[in-house]
Amino acid sequence: MTDWTEKHRPSTLAEVRGNDKARDALREWAKTWPDHREAVILHGSPGVGKTSAAHALAADMDWPTIELNASDARTKSVIERVAGEAAKSGTLSEGGAGRRVLILDEADNLHGNADRGGARAITGVVNDASQPMILIANEFYEMSNGLRNACRDIEFRDVSARSIVPVLRDVCRQEDVGFEDDALQKIADANDGDLRGAIKDLQAAADGRETITAEDVVTGDRDRTTGIFDYLDAVLKESDAQEALEGSYDVDETPDDLISWIEDNMPKDYEGEELAAAYRSLSTADRWLGRVRATQNYSFWRYAADNMTAGVAAARDGTKSGWTRYGPPSYWSKLGRTKGARGTRDDVARAIAQESGVSMSTARRKILPHLEVITHHCKNREATVAMTAAYDLSAEHVAFVTGSGEDTNKVQSIVEDAQQLRAEAAVEGSEGAFEPGPDQGDSRDESENLDTGATATDGSDTSTSVERDEASDPSQGEDPEAEDDQQTGLGDFV
């Protein structure tokens, strides 16, 4: 049996139901496309007719279509190759003047390995396109800012039950199935907003019957996702342990995210003894999440979920009432806020790690704290200059380590002095290579110098590495004499 939603798909834009405004906007976009040459994003809930409208439009405009949807692997290379070429090329039958439309369905759903790099590639294709493009998405804001700004957007609203009933009536007439008005009304109500769902239910109800009566309509509810705020309200105020756990199945969050949501909002409702019990459950849940990460055994998620949902609900004394202002986990915003500072910290650690031959984490945990104490607020100026020179730090980095302001004269002058120190060290380190007339004595001096350098580097102590003798500067290794030992020059044979 054919799928009625496919069979009765509108073949022209005029047949698209329930979204007149969006439909007109789409037609307008297509008609004026040669003038503005923008791509368009159609967004709205599932089953409201976005894909149908796109294809109907293509049929109306007589544009051949190229469609990429979630059933295709949409990696960067596939998108660039297929969508990119299609969007830049004319057609086989009409050449450069030929139009074609590129429909990217489920453009907000590029996930995982199969679609690696796809989201960014789409933005690139949109910016370079010389053919019309229609992007289709459920969540407008799941797409990147750059992509949203590059496109015109048209919202498809949920189709009201009032608009669904006439569509169902038409389908029944075309399929030659009798119906009671109540039956259609019931289907429309059950599927409020989702026209495709309603037609599917109609087909299910009509299967094997000549007439659909209200009793025939036994539609269960479709699985829908529960919003996180509704869920928090349930867990933290009313649910018992079992309801809390089962409710979490409908929430579209991973346990890693869910625990942050619960942990951050729970203290807004809980107090005293129950707060302590709830935290105990959360910490157990967190340990299970740690085990998942360590072992990659995702079946442990169930224990994490038990603890964070049922455990927290069970910790509550009775029920709570009233309205609480829940918010997204502050942990996330903190990560966002500290991104810059963490980046600077890593830069400093990388410089230290490179110079001292240790790992970045050792640099961060073992060396950086000492440096912070030694150079606190640049009080020990000499040491601060030495550190800046040794690791070749910028003003921003010095400010980070010492805690002084980046723009202060103090920090600026330290960086300048450090630069000078490095320059002097470099000249000294060249051992007069830039001065004319090297004499024999030089090579002996050099080997002594190298020795001192070696001892200095041996010391793993932090303070040694800060005030390290400039002789250990790596530029030493580049001196021409030392290389002579291993590499002959052409001159040696003349």
Next chain:
Amino acid sequence: MFNAIVSADTLRTALDSVSVLVEECKLRLEEDGLEIRAVDPANVGMVDLSLSAAAFESYETDGGVIGVNLSRLEDIAGMAEADQLIHLELDEETRKLEIAIDGLEYTLALIDPDSIRQEPDLPDLDLAAEIILEGRDVNRAVKASDMVSDHIALGVDEAEDMFYVDAEGDTDDVHFELGREDLIDLTAGPARSLFSLDYLKDMNKAIPSDAEVRMELGEEFPVKMHFDIAEGQGTVTYMLAPRVQSD
């Protein structure tokens, strides 16, 4: 019914010319030979191949269409030495293709032809210019252009009576001209179109360097390239839609 014996070399050449554009395709089994027509996922490039029954050692069929996964079939054909024979037989019962190479048997599951992208009709284009040149000249043009750009212009200069290739990169340019004496034949006419090098590169892979390539060109129209394979017993036509000239 389909039962054929063909040399590995011939089969591989034929498959290679199609596989540069698509991963799966329909084989049309006609009484006088094998035909493949396929268009790439972006609908930009198209290939039309026919391999006459004479190219086979033996060839018997009563017609039909089968869908195959080209890379699989190529892998199997790659198991044979160039001069070995490959025996292809369609098992009507199981809808599988039995492939035998000197004792090695491979049963290839076929794809439902309806699930393979429908190819458009070969459009009847009025292309003003026709250039006949050697495969190695196509190769030189494509290779040099690829160093600087991702697209090239192919055109005919009517006044100078020559065929030219232009590639403009961000910093470097390539220009390649072939006068009448460098070409096998030239019918001059107004022609200049821009094409994607990615596609031309792929198509170029399948063009033998000693082949005679008949190229048809127009003004912002698709290019057609015809050449023979399997000692004249097969022909391949590539068609490529032009880039839209942005201004």
